Amino acid sequence: MSGILVNGLPGESVPATDRAIQYGDGLFETIAVRRGRPELWSAHMARLRKGCERLGIGMPDPAVLLRxxxxxxxxxxxxxxxxxxxxGSGGRGYRPPDTPSPLRILSLHPWPEWPRExxxxxxxxxxxATRLGRNGQLAGIKHLNRLEQVLARAEWREPAIAEGLMLDSEGMLVEGTMSNLFLVRDGVLQTPDLSRCGVAGIMREVVLEAAGRRGIPYEITSLRRxxxxxxxxxxxxxSIIGLWPVRRVGRRDYAAPGSVTSLLQKDVEDTRSRVST
Structure with missing residues (x-):
């Protein structure tokens, strides 16, 4: 399976002067495809648009992207x-070009295989050990600067460890290297505040909406280790894994899946089974 479109045309090349290569100046979305349709398309487009507004990049026509x-x-x-x-290309040094020409790349990749367990x-x-820096201007959006996650993921090679949890420079819990984090404490669902750093995941929002429908109390709050x-x-x-229960962090074991987790896991799978654009 393969397929790459650069500005709508088949190809694998972009200019060496492109600012995504030079500076990581751009955004990305990773979207699950099921039965030939992208899942939760509207939510992904809303986040991409928000990122474009933050960075001052022109938002492509969502209809063109969908096609x-x-x-x-x-x-x-x-x-x-x-x-x-x-x-796109242009601009002197870090200064963005006065009239940028955004470049879009769409690529298709095989579905990853993880153990059913x-x-x-x-x-x-x-x-x-790698910490996330705080920057409210970039918090929440999925920008191309991912060196913190790259360094964090390089910290372990054990296949038994599925994910690493990341704290910010002040010691606050933020997220996983590729995922959002949720805790359940005394029946209350908690997820870290992402106003200073981290990615506001699409599936994170799905879970919060599901909790609201079920009457499960939840908090978006500051959390420590x-x-x-x-x-x-x-x-x-x-958006790819859906929801994974956590059975262990370091040497600490957890109920997996716990009762609240099981309910929300079902809601996530129900949402994913409904292909929507």
Whole structure:
């Protein structure tokens, strides 16, 4: 399986002067494809638009992006679609060009294979030494600067460890290297405040909406490492994995899946089974 479109045309080359290469000046979205259709398309487009507004990059026409996405995804039962949006080439040094010409890349990738037990019995995780820097202007959006996550993911090679949890420079819990983090403490769902750093995941929002429908109280709040010790349940989310219960962080074990996690995991899978654009 392969397929790449650069500004709507088949190809694998972009200019060496492109600012995504030079400076990481751009955004991306990673989208699950099921039965030839991108999941939660509208939510991904809303986040991409928010990122464009933050960075001052022109938002491509979502109808054009959808047409190209469907072209790549046609006939695929399950796949991963990645959209990269660069500011384009030009500008002197870091200064953006006065009239940028954004460049878009859509690429299709095989669906990753993980053990079924990750969903049924939970995953083992660790705490990463690499910390996330705080920058409210970039918080929440999915920008191309991912060196913190690259360094964090390089900290372990053990296949038994599925994910690493990251703190920020002030010691606050933020997220996993590729996922959002949720805790359940005394029946209350908690997820870290992402106003200073971190990615506001699409599946994170799906979970919060599901909790609201079920009447599960939830908090978006500041959390520290010690809060992991006080939680009875943990789980991780992103657009590809859906929801993974966490059975271990370091040497601390958790119920996996716990009762609240099980309810929300079902809601996530129900949402994913409804293909929407």
């Amino acid at each position: 190209e996405a469907l072209q790549l995804a046609r006939g695929q039962e399950r796949a991963v679609l990645k959209i990269i949006l660069s500011r 990750f969903w049924l019995k939970g995953v083992a995780t660790r705490i990463c 010690k809060d992991l010790e006080l939680a009875q349940e943990l789980f991780l989310t992103n």
